[in-house]
Amino acid sequence: MDQPSEELYSILREICPTGETVSANQPLIQMNQKNEHLILLHEGWIRVGTRSGESIVQEAPSILGEISFVAGGLATASVETASEAVISRIPFEQLNALKEEGQTFHQVFSELTRLCIQRLSGAYHQHYFALVAHDSRKADLITLVNSHKDFFGERSLVTTENTGLEIAEKTGLKVARRVRTGVLGGDQQIGALISEGLISAVIFLRDPLWAQPHSADVNALIRICELDNIPLATNLASAEAIIRQLENESHAPLRE
Incomplete structure (x- = not known):
């Protein structure tokens, strides 16, 4: 910070x-x-x-x-x-x-x-770990965070508005930065933080069965993760893999 x-x-x-x-x-x-x-x-x-x-x-x-x-x-x-x-x-x-x-x-x-x-310039923290979940996946994200509370407690978290409110309420962790909800441009704001070099990893639990009104923003966020080589998890298995990798690296940031 x-x-x-x-x-x-x-x-x-x-x-x-x-x-x-x-x-x-x-x-x-x-x-x-x-x-x-x-x-x-x-x-x-x-x-x-x-x-x-x-x-x-x-x-x-x-x-x-x-x-x-x-x-x-x-x-x-x-x-x-x-x-x-x-x-x-x-x-x-x-x-x-x-x-x-x-x-x-x-x-x-x-x-x-x-x-x-x-x-x-937005540099309130050195690196953020981004957590986002569609409504039908928020319970899964809360379970994931509670299962790795020590891990997430050591990081500056950035979330979209509703996801951040649920994380704070149901896990007790502090969310360092909340952007707007996804439909109001929150995914774009997280993408902007990636382009500024302020995001070390992203967990975005999406609902693959329902079309989202802001699908273009979601796809753009995924694209910028790929372009900037940012670790991205869109399901629980890949999220666990990112967490294990960071833990094995003794919590070292993935990107300087």
Whole structure:
């Protein structure tokens, strides 16, 4: 997962050494509204909602609101706590006051700009393991995940919306990133992550007996897995094979 450098985090912590405890599901930043604070996440988890309909979970330590500070304008995403969290809020005017210190402001601004670039490119995590299932196969996927909970618990999972909600509810695992449902373009969004080099493997349990309204998107996702040589499982036997292979490689990523 993308995290601020220790040096940047230390500088910002000195500016605002005290924190506040916030309960789960509380809004911190509202999309398309003015944001005037940089938020330091010291403990807990937050959930980022993007304009493309994705939901991305981040854990502490993390920094939020950096795009509003660097680029100005309205917030480009919404942020809420996904668990009880400890945060600090640093007003932008307090950060701008660092300009008098020259080198410190340059260092902070450069590091925050780096975070902006990484996050705008979608690189919230180094690699994702994609899990998708059609409605008639979701129970099979849940059984698979529960059978290999330690394996999946060590990975950053990306799922389509409904699949991710069921995984979180029925396995207790955290889903790092949820894209839209398949019919609303979720399969295309996972394909885009593959093209950016952010997916290490895909398990997509399809229903072979029923035509899907978004079959073209499904076929496109399979095609890009083939083009980029991404391990792809479309049934339980091939899914087990991918899991065993990764376990034999001591959890090393399949793609750098």
